[in-house]
Amino acid sequence: YKMLVDEGMIDELGNPTQRAIDEGLIEVAGNDPIERFKAENPLVAHIPDEHFKVQGNQVLMDCYAVRVAATTILNDPTAPQEQKENAQSLLDEVNSLDHNEWH
Template sequence: MKIIYPKLVEDAFAVANQHGQIAPGKENDVKAQIYQIMVDRGMLDELGEPTQLAINSGISGGLGPSSQLDSLAEFKRQFPIYGEFDDSHFKRLNGEWVADTYVIKAICQATLADTHSTPEQQVEAKAILRQIKDIQD
């Protein structure tokens, strides 16, 4: 059975899929997790409709190319995981916001320390940390 997710979930999944590897057959699991996170963070109601918070954040129309995040503040609002890091760790590259290795390493280390992260997330975090180490050596 194919589950139809709200546009925000599908868009977030597309972004996640562009920036990481999602194991074959796990697509619906990842989409379900994204959906739950969006509900938990108040971006979607339990019927999958964007909330006022999503509207105020400017993402109610989706996360596609038409909703480019022009400012770093908008980016951090959309992706709160980056909120704790100083703006000096980010720059805009080819129209997208990117973080430096300090931020990436910190997020990977937090993923490894998080008892709720999945085995796939743990493997991905370790692989990214190895790549960073190889580049820096």
Template sequence: MKVIYPSLVEQAFDLYVKQYGTVPPSKVNKLKSYIYKALVKNGILDQNGNSTQKAKDDGLVESFTPNKDGEYEPETVRDLKLMYPMYAQFSDNHFMKSSQGWLADAYVIRSISSQVLNNPFSD
């Protein structure tokens, strides 16, 4: 079963990977679970995975707005790149915000797809 974690958990996991390197696939869910529990314990997320007022006060979701599903979406390309660091390598003109959410052009999609497919640790 694949667990879907809140975006703040995914952000923290991405930062961990950037700082410490690749995590073996067998340890990914365990690490994400640990991060989730730590964020709940520290009052950043509630038990349902929603951002708390403390997270907003601390600036972790400051420039994000909830979408129709209750998840936070970045309002600017800069914030999109902060939330999803894999997009930082691309120029801002490759992204556009629509009423459906953020869109990336085919160049970004092809590049990210190639990176994932060529990563031996990707599942």
């Protein structure tokens, strides 16, 4: 998150900056639910689409994607303690599940 703010891609609220849009640093999501989900959640934007699926109106992530997102938060020295605790809890839960499940 901090890296994206420092690079001027998003503001402190997580929204893309006008500069990022004008310079083509980000893409505005279209109608693809996975593309839109990744645009709204930059933490998972780099994870390949194969780790996401749409079920009903929800975008689900497989265990790999959840693990990557949680680990990224845990390794971020600027992440708030509450966010790190939630990430650790989620990581513990995912590690105890069947790794073929979607969340």
